[in-house]
Amino acid sequence: MKLGIIGAGNMGSSILKGVTASNFLENKNIAIFDLNKVKIEELSKEYGVKKAENENELANKSDILIVSVKPNIVPKVLDKIKDDLSEKTIVLSIAAGISIDFIENIIGTDKKVIRTMPNTPAQVMEGMTAVSFNQNIQENEKTMIFKLLNSFGKSIEIDEKLMHAYTGISGSLPAYVYVFIEALADGGVLEGMPRDKAYEIIAQTVLGSAKMMLETKKHPGVLKDEVTSPGGTTIAALKVLEDGKFRGTVMEAVKACTEKSKEMAGE
Ligand SMILES: NC(=O)C1=CN([C@@H]2O[C@H](COP(=O)(O)OP(=O)(O)OC[C@H]3O[C@@H](n4cnc5c(N)ncnc54)[C@H](OP(=O)(O)O)[C@@H]3O)[C@@H](O)[C@H]2O)C=CC1
């Protein structure tokens, strides 16, 4: 299977790193193209993948073509490659707010189109990717796509209508976590912790807390209660978060992200 990636920026390169780290495909079966030639040269050398001369070459030679340019660039790229796509080529978009209909309106309703919402932890094979398929994707192709997405983390098929909300709780979520981690480290520094040690401590604690959810399947409230000793340190901190409307603020952030995705989709 030949994989092409148009756009090797933050997310496209994260997928490239995850896929190559997983050895899901031989690197010679992966080709990339980006306008930034320096970036392409570096990635090609570092990951042993092929460099395409242009988007059209990738469209022509790929079995799965990942379009990982910014949403506002997607129409231009699709318009440029539409005549190079074969009926069997699977076009896999990762663009926020870009619908399957939008893509089909440019390249045709006869083409195989997949909409996904990945996230940058794909880079360390811990991504979480949502996927919606158009009606032209066969069951065996879905199986292949899940294998690809699961090579750099986990994946879940969702109704395309939920992609906006999904972006709010996963696509964009790593950034919220990093802001939370940064604020926690500032808190540690405020209390005399060395910053570099604080980052390492906090990142491992966030990782462990997430792993507790995934492995124990317990409700987050139960896990929270297991930490919160009566009259102890944790409840003192939680009261400050509750007084600061932490939960409501987080919900508002997810809503803002969802609304922005809808706005980008022209909805
Ligand atoms: N970043 C993230 O965490 C996530 C991003 N996404 C989606 O991924 C897509 C890319 O986002 P992101 O990686 O952050 O953006 P970046 O700007 O980091 O990457 C886009 C890359 O595409 C290049 N590019 C622009 N035009 C073309 C073209 N015509 N042909 C080939 N390459 C081109 C850009 O080059 P240049 O810089 O020179 O213009 C850039 O290197 C977006 O649609 C976004 O919604 C989805 C989930 C998560």
Ligand SMILES: O=C(O)[C@@H]1CCC=N1
């Ligand atoms: O911020 C963005 O628009 C992209 C999509 C999800 C994460 N990054």
